[in-house]
Amino acid sequence: MFLKILEFSLIMQTLSFSTHIESTILKCNKMCGIVKRTVGFNAPVNVKSFLFMSLCRSHLDFTSPVWSPHLKSKVKQIESVQRSMTRFILNNADLSYIERCQFLEIQPVLFRRETTDL
Incomplete structure (x- = not known):
């Protein structure tokens, strides 16, 4: 509980x-x-x-319109989670990230963020 209060205060200060x-x-x-x-x-x-x-993507999407980052470095960090998991799911590193997403019928994190922001 103290850690959550500390994180919240860091968010509010900066x-x-x-x-x-x-x-x-x-x-x-x-x-x-x-x-x-x-x-x-x-x-x-x-x-x-x-x-x-x-289990994993639900954490990435939870209340994302509130804290959605605008810095490219943070967006890449968030996107890297799904990139690595799509590589793991398909056991195939030959396909590009977009092709893996299309094969699994999921949207990249950036696209989902844009649609939820609308």
Whole structure:
């Protein structure tokens, strides 16, 4: 509880959500690591995709219109979580990120942010 109050006060003092974004990215990477260790690389694509959507991506999307970053470096950090997981889900590094998203029928994080901002 104290940590949450401390994070909130840091957000209010600097008027920036960078600490919140970093903690969200850290939380998502931890969840992605748990998924990778639990199901392994040989699990079916639909199982890995479902686990990513429900456990990891939900953290990235939660209240994102409020704290959505405007700095390119923060946007790239957030996008890197989904980039690495799409590579893991398909076990294929040959496809580009956009092609992997199209194959899995998911939108890149940046596009989802734009649509939720509207």
